[in-house]
């Protein structure tokens with residue numbers, strides 16, 4: 561397949577099987593040729609095959625979350641943020657009060673959603689390189705009986721930090737409050753099992769660790785909690801209760817279904833199962849992450865996070881202080897060599913990010929490291945050490 565913007569001046573670069581650069585980003589990300597191929601069909605929304613595919617996807621997602629007898633899956637059109645907003649609006653009653661645990665841009669986005677929706681909220685904040693603090697949560701819940709729901713981000717993609725979701729869930733349950741999780745960038749790669757971690761709802765999307773194409777989010781909801789959400793939502797299209805009831809009635813989507821995204825997601829979930837589920841997928845990402853971190857450290861880069869806080873999803877590196885290291889040139893040079901990375905989103909330090917997720921393995925990670933090394937030499941960068949703190 562020819563792509564007009566594939567790197568023309570580097571005939572030797574290794575591109576994906578469809579001639580695209582490898583995406584070392586937090587999503588959208590590189591998908592398999594078979595996943596993309598699965599989109600080459602049309603179905604009407606009432607088609608029985610299409611309805612069966614939807615059922616299969618929803619069952620597979622509940623299974624991944626360990627919620628077979630307790631939870632249901634509600635898919636929703638849109639990017640991940642749509643389903644985050646839908647979860648907050650549907651689960652938090654209009655007179656509810658949310659405690660948002662914030663240590664990055666996605667926690668901050670949840671706060672913004674609460675503000676826009678007009679839900680009362682308080683925050684418990686930590687710097688971007690520090691996990692949510694369970695002890696502070698304990699104190700806040702003990703001191704504020706009006707808090708109805710706690711919201712946390714499993715892997716804060718801003719830095720790549722892993723938050724202590726099991727501890728947060730346990731404390732929140734002990735205080736009898738609802739627990740809502742944005743697990744967008746962790747679901748499918750970092751274990752989260754409803755039989756061990758009590759939660760009312762967790763949301764994620766098709767295009768992160770499940771390696772589908774973008775366009776659909778989903779909520780895994782505890783049935784008992786979902787049953788109490790009728791009439792909560794401020795929004796028609798983002799009402800998960802209505803979306804669920806409608807889909808249960810006839811197996812169809814309320815509004816135009818993202819047909820091709822569903823078809824590619826179905827194929828992606830088959831590949832996920834074939835890889836060994838969360839264990840297999842998470843294992844490949846952990847290996848990718850190890851290769852990346854070791855290789856970048858060998859070149860002199862420093863990671864933002866110590867290894868024990870790092871989720872195997874995306875790694876933040878400090879920007880080198882050497883003035884010959886210009887991020888735009890670094891980004892463009894890697895793009896020409898077939899690898900797309902991601903700018904930093906931190907407030908605590910100048911940084912950039914490299915992802916380990918998507919249809920990538922050892923070969924691609926080593927290829928990316930080779931490209932970085934080659935580029936540093938072209939740029940005549942002498943040291944990749946960050947500015948002294």
Ligand SMILES: *Cc1c(COP(=O)(O)O)cnc(C)c1O
Nearest residue numbers: 639640641666715717742744745
């Ligand atoms: C990707 C992501 C989202 C959703 O982002 P969209 O751009 O709307 O898909 C939400 N939360 C986290 C933690 C994410 O990584």
